[in-house]
Amino acid sequence: MLENEEKILVQTNVKDENLIEIRRKQIVSGAVKLFREKGFHRATTREIAKAAGFSIGTLYEYIRTKEDVLYLVCDNIYDQVIQRLSTISTSKGTLEELKLAIKQYFSLIDSMVDEFTIMYQETKSLPKDKQQYILQKELEMVSLFEKIIKNCVQSGELTISNQEIYLAANLLVVQGQAWAFRKWALQKHFTIEEYTEAQITMCLSGLLHYE
Amino acid sequence: MLENEEKILVQTNVKDENLIEIRRKQIVSGAVKLFREKGFHRATTREIAKAAGFSIGTLYEYIRTKEDVLYLVCDNIYDQVIQRLSTISTSKGTLEELKLAIKQYFSLIDSMVDEFTIMYQETKSLPKDKQQYILQKELEMVSLFEKIIKNCVQSGELTISNQEIYLAANLLVVQGQAWAFRKWALQKHFTIEEYTEAQITMCLSGLLHYE
DNA sequence: TTTAATTGACCGAACGCTCGCTCAATCCCA
DNA sequence: TGGGATTGAGCGAGCGTTCGGTCAATTAAA
Numbered sequence: 104m105l106e107n108e109e110k111i112l113v114q115t116n117v118k119d120e121n122l123i124e125i126r127r128k129q130i131v132s133g134a135v136k137l138f139r140e141k142g143f144h145r146a147t148t149r150e151i152a153k154a155a156g157f158s159i160g161t162l163y164e165y166i167r168t169k170e171d172v173l174y175l176v177c178d179n180i181y182d183q184v185i186q187r188l189s190t191i192s193t194s195k196g197t198l199e200e201l202k203l204a205i206k207q208y209f210s211l212i213d214s215m216v217d218e219f220t221i222m223y224q225e226t227k228s229l230p231k232d233k234q235q236y237i238l239q240k241e242l243e244m245v246s247l248f249e250k251i252i253k254n255c256v257q258s259g260e261l262t263i264s265n266q267e268i269y270l271a272a273n274l275l276v277v278q279g280q281a282w283a284f285r286k287w288a289l290q291k292h293f294t295i296e297e298y299t300e301a302q303i304t305m306c307l308s309g310l311l312h313y314e
Numbered sequence: 315m316l317e318n319e320e321k322i323l324v325q326t327n328v329k330d331e332n333l334i335e336i337r338r339k340q341i342v343s344g345a346v347k348l349f350r351e352k353g354f355h356r357a358t359t360r361e362i363a364k365a366a367g368f369s370i371g372t373l374y375e376y377i378r379t380k381e382d383v384l385y386l387v388c389d390n391i392y393d394q395v396i397q398r399l400s401t402i403s404t405s406k407g408t409l410e411e412l413k414l415a416i417k418q419y420f421s422l423i424d425s426m427v428d429e430f431t432i433m434y435q436e437t438k439s440l441p442k443d444k445q446q447y448i449l450q451k452e453l454e455m456v457s458l459f460e461k462i463i464k465n466c467v468q469s470g471e472l473t474i475s476n477q478e479i480y481l482a483a484n485l486l487v488v489q490g491q492a493w494a495f496r497k498w499a500l501q502k503h504f505t506i507e508e509y510t511e512a513q514i515t516m517c518l519s520g521l522l523h524y525e
Numbered sequence: 526t527t528t529a530a531t532t533g534a535c536c537g538a539a540c541g542c543t544c545g546c547t548c549a550a551t552c553c554c555a
Numbered sequence: 556t557g558g559g560a561t562t563g564a565g566c567g568a569g570c571g572t573t574c575g576g577t578c579a580a581t582t583a584a585a
Contacts (some may be wrong), residue, residue, distance in 0.1 A: 270512050309516035
């Protein structure tokens with residue numbers, strides 16, 4: 104009897120969590136479109152609900168505050184970023200590995216231009232603690248490139264200082280993001296492939312200059 | 315008589331314009347502090363007025379809408395940018411000239427970190443036509459660097475394609491701005507001078523790679 | 526199998542409050 | 556004392572958030 108009750112409870116919970124998952128996905132994908140069009144502050148909760156496909160009342164069954172929606176969006180982005188970048192190899196210590204990482208990172212950004220733009224423009228609207236969380240993720244991306252470049256130094260393919268490694272890693276992260284927030288200037292002159300190749304050439308020859 | 319009236323009118327206008335100038339400066343400098351602390355949307359008009367040193371009623375004597383304040387801030391930034399960059403020589407076609415331009419641009423940004431950060435986070439909150447105006451200014455900065463680099467190519471100090479020139483000019487503009495909007499990550503590791511030097515080295519050797 | 530009871534996802538009118546903006550009254554100087 | 560500059564109480568549209576209620580689906584009882 105108790106066992107039965109537990110089973111039912113578990114089943115119900117599983118079902119609930121699935122539903123929550125579905126609803127949150129609806130919220131995120133609706134909100135991304137909206138925030139991209141009018142920004143976080145100009146988008147009303149009613150509009151968010153509508154874009155998600157349900158009513159304002161239902162929206163508030165799945166979030167506590169409007170800021171939660173923004174956090175949901177940002178968090179979701181990094182989920183995808185981490186997932187997509189986790190396949191990058193960071194241990195070979197070859198320039199080829201670095202090139203590949205750059206390519207993957209840049210193509211990731213290209214496929215999520217809207218999301219990155221939102222994050223870049225709206226992170227400051229999050230509560231302080233959530234902001235920290237996002238900056239943390241940001242630093243992890245810098246670290247990823249640092250690690251790869253460091254390995255190149257150790258394997259002798261590059262000869263640069265730690266400071267320069269950090270600068271180069273930051274440069275790569277920023278130039279990747281620039282593809283999102285400066286698309287209006289870059290898209291007219293480059294495809295993402297051209298942009299990537301040019302950045303790789305420029306960055307690598309910059310890194311190689313001490314040899 | 316008419317002449318007198320005109321004189322008075324002119325005098326009054328001059329006086330008015332002086333006052334307007336003064337008040338607008340007050341508004342801008344107060345708003346910069348406020349926007350930096352809480353962002354454009356969270357800052358209220360009452361707070362803006364207070365920060366400027368007068369009341370809400372007076373504020374609205376000098377602006378029409380809250381958005382005007384943001385525009386005033388952005389416009390003011392580019393006034394200063396243009397003023398400070400107008401001394402940059404763009405005709406010699408030497409790498410030294412390019413280095414100097416980079417140094418001036420980077421030091422300009424360092425002295426206006428708050429203003430640049432605001433502009434990059436809040437431009438999207440401007441009405442569309444004002445946004446265009448800002449993007450225009452942005453493109454002018456890219457053009458400035460393009461011009462300098464192009465001259466280096468013509469004088470034979472560099473050998474790169476037009477597309478690469480455009481990319482490099484964008485890279486420089488962005489990396490300069492990055493000093494403002496990524497200060498939290500960069501300031502710990504570099505002074506502005508170190509950052510500038512490192513960027514110059516990296517960028518120039520990147521540009522030189524074809525030689 | 527039929528029927529009554531229970532659930533909880535969903536809804537949207539309503540609430541309290543904030544904030545951009547106005548304007549009648551006041552101040553201050555020439 | 557006339558007129559521009561300044562004030563801030565006041566307005567009301569619009570916002571985020573709540574909550575009492577509905578109903579289809581599920582469970583329990585008959």
